[in-house]
Amino acid sequence: MISLEFNITVVGLGLIGGSYAMALKELKPNNLWGIDIDLKAIKAAEALGIIDKGYEDASVPLSKSDIVIVSLYPEAAIEFIKKHKNDFKRGAVITDTSGIKESIVKEVSALIPDYVDFIGGHPMAGRESKGLAFASKDIFKNANYIITPTEKNEKENIKLIEEIAKNIGCKNVVLIDAKVHDKIIAYTSAIPHIIAVALMNCDNFDEQRGFFIGGSFRDATRVALINPDLWSELFISNKDNIIAELEEFENNLAVMKKAIENEDVSSMKEIFNNAGSKRRKLNSNE
Amino acid sequence: MISLEFNITVVGLGLIGGSYAMALKELKPNNLWGIDIDLKAIKAAEALGIIDKGYEDASVPLSKSDIVIVSLYPEAAIEFIKKHKNDFKRGAVITDTSGIKESIVKEVSALIPDYVDFIGGHPMAGRESKGLAFASKDIFKNANYIITPTEKNEKENIKLIEEIAKNIGCKNVVLIDAKVHDKIIAYTSAIPHIIAVALMNCDNFDEQRGFFIGGSFRDATRVALINPDLWSELFISNKDNIIAELEEFENNLAVMKKAIENEDVSSMKEIFNNAGSKRRKLNSNE
Incomplete structure (x- = not known):
């Protein structure tokens, strides 16, 4: 198991974000925070022990997070990162989980400050039901995880996302161009x-x-x-x-x-x- | 479990026929015989204890069988029954397992003697591989089993096929017109x-x-x-x-x-x- 001596924030405590937080919790990061616009999801995730603490106001956890996993629908993910582009910690690694990559990678890479690294990601996991109630760390078990790096990404940061993907249970991790x-x-x-x-x-x-x-x-x-x-x-x-x-x-x-x-x-x-x-x-x- | 105080013959020891024989064996019929054109399949089925005895010459077991399950491809099933129409025991119940019903029910009903009862059947079970090597009694577990009776069929014989279907593990047994x-x-x-x-x-x-x-x-x-x-x-x-x-x-x-x-x-x-x-x-x- 990798050592995650980091603060991690998961943005969006839905099916994928909630499952991701559950799986990360097993890896014992320094702090695991959650952000959601739905206060009920935050309270539920706290009560279930999926996250250490949840926030409606994103700027607080973002300013202290080494890793940020944005698990929102594609358009909302771009909007969130655009809105909070100046709230990220220097050196933070940001990734997402959406099933479309070229538009997100292009738009986000163009707008974020140079001192953070955005790496597109797509865990091929899902369920027929949405929301935190159906989240489970098991959805990543034996799944494929696709990472779509760009030339701007730091090698060690790509490696970090790869390691996380494997440690949450994914079987194959592949790197590929976002357009492909x-x-x-x-x-x-x-x-x-x-x-x-x-x-x-x-x-x-x-x-x-x-x-x-x-x-x-x-x-x-x-x-x-x-x-x-x-x-x-x-x-x-x-x-x-x-x-x-x-x-x-x-x-x-x-x-x-x-x-x-x-x-x-x-x-x-x-x-x-x-x-x-x-x-x-x-x-x-x- | 039903009491099967009968002699039963399974014709065709492939994936479905072999699986059917395995499942029937659990119900302890008086005798369970197999017919196949492939001597190796017969020897294998005997060696595995799936059948009591196997025959290349169909007329011997057919003349003493109360129930005959023809598990061949559709055209071959019709050909087999046509060829052996005079070999069946008086009062025998014959069924098949193929995925097409109108043509078989029509052709077989027209050609068999009145003293045997042919009832079309379709266990909705299968595997991605064919042959006895992949047979398993478990393929019927929770499967659907469709029976396509005609006005000529005896009620008690339809009931018998229904009971067998349930006792080999099928979840739902439905009766429907062959054309439908x-x-x-x-x-x-x-x-x-x-x-x-x-x-x-x-x-x-x-x-x-x-x-x-x-x-x-x-x-x-x-x-x-x-x-x-x-x-x-x-x-x-x-x-x-x-x-x-x-x-x-x-x-x-x-x-x-x-x-x-x-x-x-x-x-x-x-x-x-x-x-x-x-x-x-x-x-x-x-």
């Missing part, structure tokens, strides 16, 4: 969420369908219980990548539809074998 | 498999994608490791229903794509809330 992150994530995260929603909304669904499903339907629709505020923002902010990936997915559906219509068994088998061998490689890389 | 089964299953089973394959085959996938996925991608593509022989047959035999369902799914994708392109947050939220409330109902019905 957004293109990959459109495919690996946005499209599966769009699929789940579109499948759930078919007319064939009724309340008795629970008796006619197997694992394939259950799995494909698990994330249809989507957070509308968060995901509409994520979809819009990564719009161009998502549209491009969606169109390729639609093309693949059209090819399969044609093969089924034509009862073209050899094309179908080629398509299935291709998908199967790719999925097998994924298993072996997980 | 095929329409529902096109939506709840075929489409999720088509989605998994189409998503897996997008160009964005490469072998490093394992580091950039969360639960949504993992779940949506789990069944992309598809059995090409079985599923090409299932897709073709249920072609009209599948094409219709696929087109509705494509329409839903197009609506979402338009909302994202137009940054239409209110439409997106309406779509998400609709999907979320449907998924929540599914959870509560599972």
